[in-house]
């Protein structure tokens with residue numbers, strides 16, 4: 001839908017329009033809030049952020065997309081909450097940027113030692129069809145270090161721009177890209193292990 | 201060959217996200233041209249990314265209803 005039309009409907013109080021934006025952006029907002037202030041308070045923060053969105057909407061100037069604007073609001077709400085609870089910042093720390101997900105899979109000269117397995121399920125649809133495999137992927141994502149999981153969830157699952165994610169989480173874009181690549185590589189490795197029959 | 205298989209796996213996000221320089225892109229493709237394993241890797245990597253894009257979950261209907269009700273309430277309290 002045309003975003004300007006959507007915003008007009010929101011301003012007019014159209015419930016269907018509100019439903020649309022909640023369905024579209026809620027998941028990304030929860031991930032963002034969780035990354036900044038912790039899982040325990042994420043739902044709370046997102047509720048507050050939605051109320052803040054309603055209040056601020058008449059002043060929305062359309063300089064960014066609606067999603068970017070809403071994510072900035074949730075980011076600010078979460079940061080205020082974090083300051084109040086004095087939670088330390090976890091996003092983007094060095095330990096999570098380093099570390100090789102594919103350790104042991106290459107020979108010293110950089111050739112594959114243990115090449116990619118043949119994946120029985122190899123199309124995106126097949127990857128999602130098999131419940132067991134889907135479970136392996138979900139679990140691999142959940143097990144990622146926090147900042148890697150956040151960037152992967154926001155960029156690859158929710159489809160948020162890397163630039164927005166990095167700005168709100170206050171990490172450099174180059175670090176954000178490294179985190180995303182580490183996260184993807186780890187998940188690929190878990191899928192590969194499963195297809196090889198190494199996991200249950 | 202400029203890139204090893206290990207290099208290829210490290211550059212694959214940059215490749216699929218369009219962040220490699222023109223020259224590195226050529227070297228990346230050159231490696232794929234001669235290396236079956238890395239072609240397999242790239243295909244699997246892309247399939248995985250596409251599956252991520254399809255696995256977005258929306259909030260449950262009840263939760264959407266509750267949130268929207270609360271937002272409508274906020275609107276009304278503001279108007280009056």
Ligand SMILES: [Zn+2]
Pocket residue numbers: 204205206208231235236237238
């Ligand atoms: Zn190779």
